[in-house]
Amino acid sequence: MSGETRTVRLPVAERILQANDEIADSVRSELARRAIFAIDLIGAPGSGKTALLEATLRQLKGRHRPAVLVGDLATRRDGDRLARWCDRVVQISTGEGCHLEAGQVRDALTQLDLDGVDILFIENVGNLICPVGFDLGQAVKVGLFSLTEGDDKAAKHPYLVTAADLILLNKVDLAPHVSFDRAAFEADVRLLNAKVPMFSVSATTGEGLDRWLDWLDRGVAGGHRVGAT
């Protein structure tokens, strides 16, 4: 051997998150096999993800058979709240992770009896940015914004708005108390995503939940299969 070195550029052309995506695909296949409609719920801390799921699970009793995964850095508080309304709840503690990844979802699902389950809610870690790019094997991504976060948040989070299959605007009961330009918010959403449905809701008063529940019903029945992003 000459002992000389040479510099070589090796093309790779591979997605950086390919390992995550492969796990997500296997989760997706398993959920499809079991006919479970899976929702990745993404929203800022305090946007009302857990409150929305509490209200939703109360309404789903007898209507569907749900299971829930909830991701947080720490504490079991959200999992405990949701366990009051659903007996299939797994709390995922991410430690330092600011988003859920497919491996965590795959592992959490092994802790559940999924027989008869037709709908799976995955409450992601409170964060409008990081979770969007990590496929979990869900059927749909739901972006949750709220009136108390400011009407510029759609413009500031274009990836979520672009990738969302549904956008929910929560806490509309607080409209008299906050200045939120709904037309401006919706215009920003439309610029980024011409077709995404948008529903206004209040997890606390129940306003708008019927539309959300109907949308979930259609998902369970096989609609909204727009695929993963």
Next chain:
Amino acid sequence: MHEFSIAEALMVQVVRHAPADARVKEVAIRVGALRGIEPEALQMSWEAVTHGTAIAGSTLTVDQLPWTITCSNCGRSWSSPKPFVDCSCGNVAPTPTGSDELDLVSITVDEEET
């Protein structure tokens, strides 16, 4: 920061693709506008995850793709680092479009001539 998770995934991927006994000098990635990657955060994350490993000191080169802005008023289309910009025709809401690639494009290594 999702930059850290991305740097971790990238490191595993680079180690998998690098030939044995080759020293990795440069890692080239491509990032779409939608990904919202903060370049400094990604560089810091790369240094942190590779510290003390065989690929410490490798340069991370990022091809950051811009937004494409299309004006429905005058039909003009151009590239922009930011999504919400005015069109020179006066339209204050031209349409931004971004892609979401997050790809390892290539690795550059020093390998021994044999």
